[in-house]
Amino acid sequence: MDFEEAHGLWFGRHSAERSGERRGRLLRGHHFAEKLFVQNVWWPLFQSLEHLHPEYEIYDWNRKSQFLDFAFLPPNGPQIGVECDGFQSHIKDMDREKFSYALNRDNFLTGMGWRMLHFSFDDIQQRPEVCRMLLQLVLAPYLAKNASASDLISGEKEVLRLAWRLGRPLRPKDVVNHFDVNFRTAQKLLISLSGKGLIKPVCSKERVRYYEVNSMRPEQLC
Numbered sequence: 001m002d003f004e005e006a007h008g009l010w011f012g013r014h015s016a017e018r019s020g021e022r023r024g025r026l027l028r029g030h031h032f033a034e035k036l037f038v039q040n041v042w043w044p045l046f047q048s049l050e051h052l053h054p055e056y057e058i059y060d061w062n063r064k065s066q067f068l069d070f071a072f073l074p075p076n077g078p079q080i081g082v083e084c085d086g087f088q089s090h091i092k093d094m095d096r097e098k099f100s101y102a103l104n105r106d107n108f109l110t111g112m113g114w115r116m117l118h119f120s121f122d123d124i125q126q127r128p129e130v131c132r133m134l135l136q137l138v139l140a141p142y143l144a145k146n147a148s149a150s151d152l153i154s155g156e157k158e159v160l161r162l163a164w165r166l167g168r169p170l171r172p173k174d175v176v177n178h179f180d181v182n183f184r185t186a187q188k189l190l191i192s193l194s195g196k197g198l199i200k201p202v203c204s205k206e207r208v209r210y211y212e213v214n215s216m217r218p219e220q221l222c
Contacts, residue, residue, distance in 0.1 A: 003043050007035065010049040025067050026055040033084045033121050034069055040128035041119070045136060056081070061108050072139075079114045080138070086121040137167065155179075159189045160198060160213070169202065169210035 015026055034054065042052065056071035058081075070082040094102070106116045117138060119131045162178055163170040175186035190211055193199045199211040 003039055006043070006049055007038060010052075011054065014054055021065075022055075022057055025057075029055045029067060029069070033086060033124065036121075037070070037082070037084050037119065037124050037131075040124055041131040041135060044128075045132050051075075051077075058109065058114075060105055066105065079112075081109060081114050081116045083116065083118045084121060084124060085118050137164070155189055156193055160193060163199060163211070163213045169212050170199065171210045 011030065015023060018026055038049065038052075042049070051072060051074045053071045053073060054069070056068045056073075058066050058068060058071075060066055068081040069084050072078070072080040072082065109116055115138065117135065119134075123131050158179070159170075159175055162174065166174065170190070172183060172186045172190060175181065175189060176183055179186070190199065190201075194201055194211065197214060199213050201208040202210050202212060
């Protein structure tokens with residue numbers, strides 16, 4: 001299924017499930033910038049829109065209804081809110097009261113267990129690879145914890161977390177130094193993770209030089 005077909009089905013399903021102001025907000029709010037985020041950032045990483053909710057209604061400390069551009073809500077997983085911020089509407093035209101409210105709202109949601117992510121429209125449009133990298137970095141602990149590898153042994157999980165934290169290709173030497181294990185043990189862990197499709201070896205002159213973390217889909221969180 002290509003992006004346009006998946007997006008149409010996803011948007012249509014959310015529209016059909018809503019009524020009143022919640023449906024009206026979806027039809028008014030999910031426009032060019034929001035669709036571009038899904039197309040340029042989310043879809044290339046995950047090839048799925050499962051558990052991603054557009055124009056998601058939340059309430060502030062005064063029980064005032066607000067809408068997040070997106071909420072990612074996998075079962076038994078994190079609550080992650082995503083906002084696509086344009087410079088004109090979110091910065092240039094924002095007065096002091098709106099600025100304070102925006103900060104307080106994010107602080108309130110953090111206290112309620114949300115993790116909030118903000119991406120600028122300029123980056124979504126012109127530098128989506130930066131957005132993808134940052135999104136993947138934030139989701140990494142949850143992806144690593146709940147990956148298809150529900151059968152991962154403890155040592156493999158820790159190596160996978162190390163790979164995400166480093167933010168660069170993982171070498172056997174990194175595993176040796178970080179976990180104080182011998183080279184054979186490090187190599188065994190890396191080969192096992194590679195065999196499960198969670199990391200991929202990068203070779204030079206027929207020799208594995210380092211490993212890169214593979215992207216994982218949101219449904220692997222279930």
